[in-house]
Amino acid sequence: MSKGLYWFQHDLRLADNNAFNQIVSRVDTLHCVYILDEQWLNTNHYGFSAIGDHRLRFIAESLRDLTQQLEALGQTLHVYVGDPVSIIERLVAEHSLHIIGKHSYPGVFEQRQWQALKTALPNQGFVTGNSHTLYHFSDLPFSLNDMPDHFTPFRKKVEKFAEVSHPVTAPAVLPPPLLDKSTWDEEYPNYTKAPKSSVIQYLQGGASAGLKQIHYYMSDTKALLSYKETRNGLDGWDFSSKLSAWLASGCISPRQVYWAVKRFEETHHANDSTYWLIFEILWREFFQWQLAKYGKKMFFHRGIQDKAPTGNHVSKVLLQWINGTTPYPIINAAMNQLRLTGFTSNRARQLVASCFIHELGQDWRYGAAYFEHVLVDFDPSANWGNWQYLAGVGSDPRGLRQFNLQKQTDIYDPHGNFIRNWT
Ligand SMILES: Cc1cc2nc3c(=O)[nH]c(=O)nc-3n(C[C@H](O)[C@H](O)[C@H](O)COP(=O)(O)OP(=O)(O)OC[C@H]3O[C@@H](n4cnc5c(N)ncnc54)[C@H](O)[C@@H]3O)c2cc1C
Numbered sequence: 083m084s085k086g087l088y089w090f091q092h093d094l095r096l097a098d099n100n101a102f103n104q105i106v107s108r109v110d111t112l113h114c115v116y117i118l119d120e121q122w123l124n125t126n127h128y129g130f131s132a133i134g135d136h137r138l139r140f141i142a143e144s145l146r147d148l149t150q151q152l153e154a155l156g157q158t159l160h161v162y163v164g165d166p167v168s169i170i171e172r173l174v175a176e177h178s179l180h181i182i183g184k185h186s187y188p189g190v191f192e193q194r195q196w197q198a199l200k201t202a203l204p205n206q207g208f209v210t211g212n213s214h215t216l217y218h219f220s221d222l223p224f225s226l227n228d229m230p231d232h233f234t235p236f237r238k239k240v241e242k243f244a245e246v247s248h249p250v251t252a253p254a255v256l257p258p259p260l261l262d263k264s265t266w267d268e269e270y271p272n273y274t275k276a277p278k279s280s281v282i283q284y285l286q287g288g289a290s291a292g293l294k295q296i297h298y299y300m301s302d303t304k305a306l307l308s309y310k311e312t313r314n315g316l317d318g319w320d321f322s323s324k325l326s327a328w329l330a331s332g333c334i335s336p337r338q339v340y341w342a343v344k345r346f347e348e349t350h351h352a353n354d355s356t357y358w359l360i361f362e363i364l365w366r367e368f369f370q371w372q373l374a375k376y377g378k379k380m381f382f383h384r385g386i387q388d389k390a391p392t393g394n395h396v397s398k399v400l401l402q403w404i405n406g407t408t409p410y411p412i413i414n415a416a417m418n419q420l421r422l423t424g425f426t427s428n429r430a431r432q433l434v435a436s437c438f439i440h441e442l443g444q445d446w447r448y449g450a451a452y453f454e455h456v457l458v459d460f461d462p463s464a465n466w467g468n469w470q471y472l473a474g475v476g477s478d479p480r481g482l483r484q485f486n487l488q489k490q491t492d493i494y495d496p497h498g499n500f501i502r503n504w505t
Pocket residue numbers: 313322323324325326327329330359362363365366367369426427428429431432435453457459460461462464465466468469472
């Protein structure tokens with residue numbers, strides 16, 4: 083009788099989850115776990131915890147949704163808070179488990195932990211599978227070493243030579259649980275409720291809410307048809323897909339989004355905007371594979387280019403930026419929105435990062451670390467990759483990029499609504 087443990091991590095869903103499907107087909111009983119890594123809750127050397135209240139809240143909602151999905155199939159989810167490797171080692175010893183499964187993920191800590199687990203448990207079976215990216219590693223038309231360091235050649239190659247496979251369906255039957263139903267909600271750390279007054283109250287964690295948003299953005303409102311024209315908006319719900327938080331926590335997969343766009347194009351209409359959502363998903367893809375290629379270099383001050391960056395760290399200036407008290411109204415509005423909701427638009431992220439690096443002359447890593455803490459949709463590759471890009475030490479072929487804040491305000495907030503709403 084084979085006993086397995088599935089470690090849910092950044093894949094909080096049952097559908098399109100290759101690793102989960104694999105373990106389900108190989109074991110007779112299964113222990114499904116999520117481990118909130120306690121080091122994410124501690125203050126790091128930048129002065130922030132890696133995970134803040136907005137993401138804690140979103141993950142808790144996602145775990146509740148996952149629990150319901152599992153319970154509908156006779157399974158259950160157990161949530162632990164602590165060091166994942168020690169917790170899994172203990173569970174393996176206590177319950178004589180045979181196989182451990184987890185999705186593959188390019189994050190540096192996550193890879194180290196997986197390796198540490200394999201070293202600590204040399205006689206264990208391990209299964210893994212990739213559903214976090216559009217392409218499987220074997221689909222890529224280059225080796226990681228030869229992967230282009232700029233987006234456009236990367237995009238052209240994958241668009242020409244690689245196929246996006248269809249999402250795999252969730253298993254209809256699951257092996258029974260190893261342990262009884264858990265009451266994990268009682269142990270999960272306190273988190274703040276979603277703020278009432280913002281668009282982000284709609285950002286509710288969980289695969290069900292993520293799939294609903296795909297449907298809302300595409301079939302219900304057809305907002306997708308004007309995405310290319312509206313995507314640089316600063317405030318509101320429909321100007322962009324808002325799928326990032328569900329993608330980052332793995333409540334939905336990029337392949338589900340890709341094929342939803344393709345279905346929409348067949349049944350409704352294909353235009354520049356429908357293509358552009360895929361184009362942006364390819365940006366996500368690019369940074370995922372960059373993280374796989376460069377690992378910890380994505381977090382280095384000198385970046386993947388090993389180039390001397392500008393900027394110092396002055397804590398007073400960092401706090402002004404965080405609290406929205408800089409001399410720049412558009413920056414203050416965006417930073418208030420970010421602090422209060424855990425979300426701000428792509429345009430606003432570019433502006434506040436550019437201001438932090440250029441006008442305020444700060445060390446870009448403190449900005450990236452604050453984003454990591456505060457963003458509801460934090461993803462290591464997208465966050466640190468975009469910050470490196472803007473700091474001129476990453477994958478931007480043009481080098482250092484500075485936005486003219488007044489010009490950007492005139493274009494994107496001509497009537498001052500965004501600044502008024504968030505000041
Ligand atoms: C400094 C900075 C930090 C960022 N940090 C993150 C992060 O931690 N997590 C994150 O998901 N995105 C990050 N982004 C990218 C982007 O701002 C967000 O993905 C986007 O604003 C989320 O809103 P949306 O889902 O409505 O995006 P849409 O415009 O609807 O785009 C669809 C999807 O494409 C992907 N995407 C879009 N733009 C980018 C991009 N520039 N890089 C990578 N993927 C992209 C996202 O998965 C997004 O959900 C960052 C951008 C900047 C400039």
